[in-house]
Amino acid sequence: MEDRHGSTVSLRSRRTSSLSSESSADQEIVRLPVLKRVPLPKTPYGRARRLLIPASGNLPLVAISMRADAQFINRQDQFRLTLNSLPNPGVQQHVEDACVVGDIVVLGFNSGPSQVTFLPVTTEAPRRIDSKALPHVSPPRMSRSSGEGVRCLAAMNAAAGSVEFFTGGHDRRIFKWSADAQSLEEPTVTKIGAFLDSGVSAMAYRHDDNSLVSSDTKKLYVTDLTRSHTPSPAPFSNYVNQIHVDPQIPHLTLLEMAIFDRRMGGFDKAPCCTFGYRNANAKFEQSYTKGSIHHTFFVRGHHDGTVVLWDFRNVKNIVTKRQSKLTQSVVHTVVADSRVVTFSDGVVTFLNDFLRS
Numbered sequence: 001m002e003d004r005h006g007s008t009v010s011l012r013s014r015r016t017s018s019l020s021s022e023s024s025a026d027q028e029i030v031r032l033p034v035l036k037r038v039p040l041p042k043t044p045y046g047r048a049r050r051l052l053i054p055a056s057g058n059l060p061l062v063a064i065s066m067r068a069d070a071q072f073i074n075r076q077d078q079f080r081l082t083l084n085s086l087p088n089p090g091v092q093q094h095v096e097d098a099c100v101v102g103d104i105v106v107l108g109f110n111s112g113p114s115q116v117t118f119l120p121v122t123t124e125a126p127r128r129i130d131s132k133a134l135p136h137v138s139p140p141r142m143s144r145s146s147g148e149g150v151r152c153l154a155a156m157n158a159a160a161g162s163v164e165f166f167t168g169g170h171d172r173r174i175f176k177w178s179a180d181a182q183s184l185e186e187p188t189v190t191k192i193g194a195f196l197d198s199g200v201s202a203m204a205y206r207h208d209d210n211s212l213v214s215s216d217t218k219k220l221y222v223t224d225l226t227r228s229h230t231p232s233p234a235p236f237s238n239y240v241n242q243i244h245v246d247p248q249i250p251h252l253t254l255l256e257m258a259i260f261d262r263r264m265g266g267f268d269k270a271p272c273c274t275f276g277y278r279n280a281n282a283k284f285e286q287s288y289t290k291g292s293i294h295h296t297f298f299v300r301g302h303h304d305g306t307v308v309l310w311d312f313r314n315v316k317n318i319v320t321k322r323q324s325k326l327t328q329s330v331v332h333t334v335v336a337d338s339r340v341v342t343f344s345d346g347v348v349t350f351l352n353d354f355l356r357s
Helices: none
Strands: 008-012 029-033 035-039 048-052 061-065 070-074 094-101 104-111 116-120 150-159 162-169 173-180 188-195 202-206 211-215 219-224 240-245 253-257 262-264 273-275 292-294 297-301 306-311 319-325 332-336 339-344 347-351
Touching: 048 094, 048 332, 048 339, 061 094, 061 104, 094 162, 104 150, 104 162, 150 202, 162 202, 188 211, 188 219, 202 253, 211 240, 292 332, 297 332, 297 339, 306 339
Parallel strands: 094 150, 202 240
Antiparallel strands: 008 029, 035 347, 048 061, 061 070, 094 104, 104 116, 150 162, 162 173, 173 188, 202 211, 211 219, 240 253, 253 262, 262 273, 292 297, 297 306, 306 319, 332 339, 339 347
């Protein structure tokens, strides 16, 4: 880890236990370190899963663990809101994926009494809302070791009073969920006309052409949701672990691969570019590891703690803009308020100047 404690960034401060982090005119200016670690409570099976950013800027980041603990981090002052900690209620659950749709966090489980749980993020005390729908049912011929329930999620739309998203299951099926914010327990669930060759490993919604990009790790599918049509999939030599579509760059789809971090381009030809980071000493890279797009940058943390920022605006010359080494394996990396934030087991780390050239 770099020793950069002498460098600081000016930010406004407001120490509060509320989920809201609005500023006020009489706040005093404090200086936060370039690298700020926010420790999280240690719990059995509390591995890191996802770090989520609600759409409303005054709401905190939400850290979701494998066992469905939820921790809230003030994104301006960068501290954990201890009074709003939401530990697992004592039910055995296994979070496969989590996403945020507007200001509502969605958790997807591969085991437990629910397949989807909603967690609205507001200025009030947080609460879980379990969905009654159980659409993903593994066929009898599949072994339990192959997994059950939800395997991945993809956000779609957040309108006034409603949310829409997709679940991909170990049963190879994809469902669209539509839920009213006032009755999240009873969403409308519709099957999508795509049946993959194996469990759904990753998905992303493309707003510009109303399509869903999905993968079963070795093949890529593009479903036209307007026509309910899925053409023949494109095969890949490497495993597709994550799919990204940024609304600001709708024509570009980024794929996180098990060997290459990214492939980009059309699916009926070679990618327009590939780039990534390879740790020669790592035995494996978790399929849960995920990075983020920010304008023409892509940032990702890795199993060995290395965090890399790439600039892909010129696909013929991908530039590694920044690289730093943390002490812990990174599972999820996001960009919140123009700051890179990583999520590792038991800690959220703010890299406050990482996007600065």
